[in-house]
Amino acid sequence: MRITRRMPTALVGTLAVAALSLCACGSDSDDGGGNVTLNVQLFGSFGYKESGLFDEYQKLHPNISIKFTSVQQESTYWPKIQSQLNAPTGVGDVYAAEVSRIAQVTQNQADRWVDLKTFGAGDLEADYYDWKWKAGTTADGKILGLGTDIGPLAICYRKDLFAKAGLPTDRQELAKSWTSWQAFLDLGKQYKAKAPRGSAFVDTAGGLYNAILGSSIKQYYDESGKPIHETNPAIRDAWNLGVQAAQTGLTARLKQFDEAWNKAFSSGSFASIACPSWMISYIKGQDKNGSGKWDVAPGPGVGNWGGSYLGIPKNSRHQKESYDLIRWLTAPDQQVRLFQDSGIFPASKVAASRPEVADAKDPYFGDAPVGKIFGDVAQNLPVAVHGPRDGSILDAFNNGLLSIETQKTDPDKAWKDTMKNVENLLG
Template sequence: MPIARAARRAAVRLGAVALTGAMLAACGSGASDTSSDAAGGKVTITVDLFGSFGYKEAGLYAEYEKLHPGVTIKQTDTEDEQDYWKSLQTRLAGGGGLADVQGIEVGRIASVTQQQADKFEDLAKYGANDLKDQFAEAKWSAATTKDGKVLGLGTDVGPEAMCYRTDLFKQAGLPTDREELAKKWATWDGYLELGKQYKAKAPGKSAWLDSVGSLYTIMIGQEEERYYDASGKLIYENNPAVKAAWDAATEAAAAGLSAKLDQWSPQWNQAFAAGSFATIPCPAWMLGYIKGQAGDAGKGKWDIAKLPGGAGNWGGSYLAVPRAAKHKKEAYELVKWLTAPEQQAKLFEKQGNFPSSTGAIAKVADAKDPYFSNAPIGKIFGDAAKEAPVQVLGVHDKNVADQITNALSEVERKGTAPDKAWANAKKGVDNVMG
């Protein structure tokens, strides 16, 4: 939700949750740092997130409130990160309606550090630098400005695997053993070939995968340079890695392997329970999302295998405190606690969000998930996290990605020719870049 930030980031999302007038008032529009809502030391900390962070579902808010009498945590969330980011930009520009804690998807963090540092608190003022050794270097540095301001603390990362429905595989005559499948789809060509075999004997109206946009995203997550190079130059148009992921996605569309579902849409959510697709590219944070959407009926029907083509990362998020937050100190203390190794380990074990805390990674190495056929998720995602490249992030990283996946949706849902769709993606990027 983020994964995802989304999905980074890992629970049932019934749709975008609109902020009511009362909540906007609770979030506050001033920059004061009062420590209580009323006499008696009571304080309400507001948290605004996107996708599937899983804190409420894992019981972490309730635990924090028990440890801190007088503190109440109120969360609002928006299912689609694009909608969330647009709303956040509007509120940052106006200075009002901001929560005490705001989630930031990893694809937006360069925009925050390079263009919006004046809109967020420097957490170093509250002692955040003492936490640096708890985080992977790449995760920490991405949220730190050139002059040393720490604008967010890392939640999860999104090491990638492939989730699949064992019951649907059996009905189509395909193997279900995760090790055997990892060998059969060691490459993306192997994955698409297996998809064509599945289509020939697919049960019901099920498809091989949810969307070609998710295929593209998981593939491009295996690359160090995607949309920008290390110097900050925009390179997506001529990057062979982008072309390879685009070509694989459009090939999947042409072969009819996709269920043609836009990720995060109501139809996509319903498809988990309906068995509308047999595989889904699966960053760690997707596990909790699958559990939430497929429900108890899905337990034991899912499994997880190593990703085709090697390790990669999709998503991951940060928690930040806006300058206009009402309760800055209290917000920082909550952020510090939520991102501590103990809480990151609990979140992974309950929801699947893979830790960005090095201490937490060690704690979950042996974790297994009974919902996913007792898959060794600690090892699968731990190995992927170790092997994944450190990605170059640019100011408009997420915007470029969104335009490309939007264009791929045109290909699979409207039948737009790939060349025309690519031209539309480029126009969209140009418009975003101004």
């Protein structure tokens, strides 16, 4: 009898505990005293934590606390955000969307994101680069994201390795020698002839491809929203240059953002990399003793890679508080600070024109005038056309090039495979 009495009690106890915690999981962020926890989800490095902006914001607003996570890989991050958009309330308050995803937000998910115009975001338009602002706005004028940064492209390179291979190391001289991407690869061939053992000219064919395509107005979609991955000559050109780099052994046969690639920044497995402004801090993080070895020069084209937006999902419980936070984080003052601390280039042209940005030099990169190099590109960037699946399509192209690099796949087959992958994900 002792046993029978105990069993149900244990059962009821366990179930009660379980039930309690099931209920508790939905209500963690508001304690009723006006204190609000904002759940901010980012990828890569936005520099907010590193520059102390979250701490500062919490000090300015004692009732707000910020819970922040960052996923290293954007391509993992974004699908997770998708399932969170399907959750009821209380999953997240602020999400970042990369520029290659923003058209998905504005074209397919407008009903899932908060229209920031309702909080007065319309006034901010004049601050931003025109194309950046437009890409975060729907056709009917809803503002779904505030731009954080843009990714004007240059070339980062290892002076020490270039010198060993007998190449020039002066950034002006290099910029003059690579007037086109083909010229860039030709220089690579010179590098390869005398390079230190185990050192390739450029990191990956995919990175190269992406940088080349980044200077094109039309990329994967035309203005009417039709996919043109198969017919766009700009894609073909960029692909062919990527293939050339892979097949002539100019690439280090790595996958961007994975462990071996990270390690290669310091090991010297590659001597140059297509370098959007945010890559500056990435390099510093990976190659902690690299000061003086690295330099940055204007690249062969005027292109953009990356840059992001901050948006608020409709299932956030604290939309107003979230808006106040993202508005503050993206304000020119903060963008300037992020640039100074981490080289993240402002999406706000007001911020970009401040002397702290425009005249900035970076000692790690041999006092390169990074403000001017990236600023010149930013001013001349074309207004690229974006489409909902840009990011996934880009992944498919990168995988195609990677298979040429690592598995010696025939380029024609790799192209066909890539087309199949793209068509599969589109339809």
